[in-house]
Amino acid sequence: MSKISPLAPERFPVMPPLAGVRLSTAAAGIRYKGRTDVLLVELGPGTTVAGVLTKSKTASAPVGWCRTALQGGVARALVVNSGNANAFTGRRGEDAVSQTAAAAVALMNCPATSIFTASTGVIGQPLPVEILTGALAKLKKNLDASAWEAAAGAIMTTDTFPKGATRTAALDGATVTINGIAKGSGMIAPDMATMLSFVFTDAAIPAKVLQELLRPAADQSFNAITIDSDTSTSDTLLLFATGQGPAHDPVTDAADPRLDGFRAELTDLLMDLAHQVVRDGEGATKFVTVTVTGAENARAAKVIALSIANSPLVKTAIAGEDANWGRIVMAVGKAGEAADRDRLAIVIGGTLIAERGEAVEGYDETPVAAHMKGENIVIEVDVGVGNGQFTVWTCDLTHGYIDINADYRS
Amino acid sequence: MSKISPLAPERFPVMPPLAGVRLSTAAAGIRYKGRTDVLLVELGPGTTVAGVLTKSKTASAPVGWCRTALQGGVARALVVNSGNANAFTGRRGEDAVSQTAAAAVALMNCPATSIFTASTGVIGQPLPVEILTGALAKLKKNLDASAWEAAAGAIMTTDTFPKGATRTAALDGATVTINGIAKGSGMIAPDMATMLSFVFTDAAIPAKVLQELLRPAADQSFNAITIDSDTSTSDTLLLFATGQGPAHDPVTDAADPRLDGFRAELTDLLMDLAHQVVRDGEGATKFVTVTVTGAENARAAKVIALSIANSPLVKTAIAGEDANWGRIVMAVGKAGEAADRDRLAIVIGGTLIAERGEAVEGYDETPVAAHMKGENIVIEVDVGVGNGQFTVWTCDLTHGYIDINADYRS
Numbered sequence A, B: 001m002s003k004i005s006p007l008a009p010e011r012f013p014v015m016p017p018l019a020g021v022r023l024s025t026a027a028a029g030i031r032y033k034g035r036t037d038v039l040l041v042e043l044g045p046g047t048t049v050a051g052v053l054t055k056s057k058t059a060s061a062p063v064g065w066c067r068t069a070l071q072g073g074v075a076r077a078l079v080v081n082s083g084n085a086n087a088f089t090g091r092r093g094e095d096a097v098s099q100t101a102a103a104a105v106a107l108m109n110c111p112a113t114s115i116f117t118a119s120t121g122v123i124g125q126p127l128p129v130e131i132l133t134g135a136l137a138k139l140k141k142n143l144d145a146s147a148w149e150a151a152a153g154a155i156m157t158t159d160t161f162p163k164g165a166t167r168t169a170a171l172d173g174a175t176v177t178i179n180g181i182a183k184g185s186g187m188i189a190p191d192m193a194t195m196l197s198f199v200f201t202d203a204a205i206p207a208k209v210l211q212e213l214l215r216p217a218a219d220q221s222f223n224a225i226t227i228d229s230d231t232s233t234s235d236t237l238l239l240f241a242t243g244q245g246p247a248h249d250p251v252t253d254a255a256d257p258r259l260d261g262f263r264a265e266l267t268d269l270l271m272d273l274a275h276q277v278v279r280d281g282e283g284a285t286k287f288v289t290v291t292v293t294g295a296e297n298a299r300a301a302k303v304i305a306l307s308i309a310n311s312p313l314v315k316t317a318i319a320g321e322d323a324n325w326g327r328i329v330m331a332v333g334k335a336g337e338a339a340d341r342d343r344l345a346i347v348i349g350g351t352l353i354a355e356r357g358e359a360v361e362g363y364d365e366t367p368v369a370a371h372m373k374g375e376n377i378v379i380e381v382d383v384g385v386g387n388g389q390f391t392v393w394t395c396d397l398t399h400g401y402i403d404i405n406a407d408y409r410s
Helices: A061-070 A090-108 A129-141 A148-154 A207-220 A257-279 A298-310 A312-319 A325-334 A366-372 A399-405 B061-069 B090-108 B129-141 B148-154 B207-220 B257-279 B298-310 B312-319 B325-334 B366-372 B399-405
Strands: A021-026 A038-043 A048-053 A077-084 A115-122 A163-171 A174-183 A196-201 A236-241 A287-295 A345-348 A351-355 A376-382 A388-395 B021-026 B038-043 B048-053 B077-084 B115-122 B163-171 B174-183 B196-201 B236-241 B287-295 B345-348 B351-355 B376-382 B388-395
Touching: A021 A129, A021 A148, A038 A129, A038 A148, A038 A196, A048 A061, A048 A207, A061 A090, A061 A115, A061 A236, A077 A090, A077 A129, A077 A196, A090 A115, A090 A129, A115 A196, A115 A236, A148 A163, A148 A174, A163 A257, A174 A257, A196 A257, A207 A236, A207 A257, A257 A287, A257 A388, A287 A298, A298 A312, A298 A325, A298 A376, A298 A388, A312 A325, A312 B399, A325 A345, A325 A351, A325 A376, A345 A366, A351 A366, A366 A376, A399 B312, A399 B399, B021 B129, B021 B148, B038 B129, B038 B148, B038 B196, B048 B061, B048 B207, B061 B090, B061 B115, B061 B236, B077 B090, B077 B129, B077 B196, B090 B115, B090 B129, B115 B196, B115 B236, B148 B163, B148 B174, B163 B257, B174 B257, B196 B257, B207 B236, B207 B257, B257 B287, B257 B388, B287 B298, B298 B312, B298 B325, B298 B376, B298 B388, B312 B325, B325 B345, B325 B351, B325 B376, B345 B366, B351 B366, B366 B376
Parallel strands: A077 A115, A196 A236, A287 A376, B077 B115, B196 B236, B287 B376
Antiparallel strands: A021 A038, A038 A077, A048 A236, A163 A174, A174 A196, A287 A388, A345 A351, A345 A376, B021 B038, B038 B077, B048 B236, B163 B174, B174 B196, B287 B388, B345 B351, B345 B376
8 A cells, every 4th residue: 555645634533423324344355455345334214315426428337326326316325345446347337236236225125226336446347246245244234333434444445545524514403414435546537526425414405405505515626626637437426314313394495594504514524525535646745726716707717727737747847846837827828718818917825926927027936936845835827807716626746646557557 | 958768760860951941050048058949940032831820828929920920921031949938928028029030130131020930948937039139140150951950959848859850742743842840748739730840841832722731731740649738838830832942833722633742741741740749758658549430520539539648547557558448448438528338449459458338258468468568559449429530649657757847847
């Protein structure tokens, strides 16, 4: 295993049990030896579910399964394995998901459409499904309401640390809890979700409302990060609501102002998890925030921000602690969105470097050079044509990325 | 200077003099010490010109100048410097180009619109224009019809070898010559041209016809390569026709069948130069050809091919000599163009690896592993939805790229 990312949080958060959720992990040996690689989550009866899935044209078999199951809006169990993505595995891949679901149905005594599955790891190799189904009975025996860190660990691939976050929100007078875990380190440029992230709440929220809360929150968080511009075949974000927490009156509309607190905390939690994914970017040594303002609209601002965040030349300059803002100019230019070269302004680490299309008079690189040596790099660009703005997060591109990916088969 | 790329051609081609073209280089010290960094090309009276320029929204001052000058369609001189791109230099940048042109006008005794300029190197730093203009008189004294290799050398930045190519074509019974030089090594994802390439012919072809010949040839060559997905602010491809070669009857229409041979040789020469740019890709150790077939149309095929060619995960796998075709599946999926996952076929080095959406029965990796150890990697993907096809060329992503770009300020 790789060394833990230098950008990792100091510790895994203390995550409280959440009524209606129990977790269990095991080392089944699907691909890795000597580490956990399967996760079963049991969800109480009546749990609702929402999800955001990859738009990849070569999405994995479990993604296809979840897309169908989400239409039912109810969940009773989640089965996840790491080490094998069960993607591009043809008919056999779909059979493997059906078999997994059937085994879970037998165990949980529920309809197949209440079973959710996700797989992450190598693409194109048949999933040894019997190992996964064979592990389920023992997993069920060991279900535990407090196994959050173990759960976050079992879904890792090249991740160097487990990712979790917890929040509480006031909802109609009750205090509800939201717990989430995520994995992801490379092949990260979510177009609509992340690699894998599973979020749970004890609030009682109908599936339709849950979906309306989840989509915009995902757009601001997981859909605003990139590690290497490569989008996974397996991106899956699921949000489960058990309804077993402190009682509150029903909510039936996502626009209900009683949901404002929940929406804010959910967004904050997803942002926390998304940032943790960036902090575990393959080979990352810097956490980079890119904000674009002055674009035609928010969509254009995002395109420009991602053009900067995905540029290998910008990312290698950051790795080299070089305030090479000329490469930022290049990345703005290639994005194809409206930008006024002669009104462009660039700020790094709070220092104005360029405005009105050229370096500021007497630009002193000293404070910027000091900023580049830090772990948190902040880039702000105003493209001078409108009011659109957007922020994305990324990491630098280092020798570590090459080490990991010229070797690991993902 | 870096070591010469392992993919470099054995030697610079023997390029014949070309009537109406004389070249001269010098070490002016614009940025680099102890190497040539300025180029003057004198073009005979009556020379026509066509060009393809970057679509970057932050294009350099010389690109803006050439865009205007191209409207006149006549050329008398070309002035190029390396080491400083004169991009994002505001009003001062435009003044620098005007001063350069004025100095050349005084020397060549021609209108300013017959002067073409190009600059390549670091972005955002004022061009020390007096060094450039101060070098012109001496450059003019040393003009030489055979200085092709020196010319190709003077325009290099991180390039490890000079790039040139020559062809002859039959045109209306006469044998005309085409000579071209190019530079480029990083920040290569031409959207419409290359970094810098200058092509010369002694044929007599009106500017309008020249332009119609150049655009499609550029689309098949320079616009079909990528090293790192980053598009330069300076991409400039100029084609000059002196009309001083063997006499031929006038041509006035690009569709004239007498131009078929010229068109084919021009395209072949541009392809040669474009491939040399890829072979000098920063840190490159493999030359990679990616052909996509079965797409909705050629445009869609190109998008998918570039998604594969630009994927950091595909490129690092190639660097690691790993036939990781799962990452090719990923890159097809993220491209967003129509692709039928369950009809997808992948061939590497002539070996069928996957078809109908999964690995072929009994797939033996041995021949593919042997192919991956070679210098020329050939990837063919059929996406199973139509008849569109396109080929692009790229290189691998190695530690060498990080070494060069975490350090060099471009």
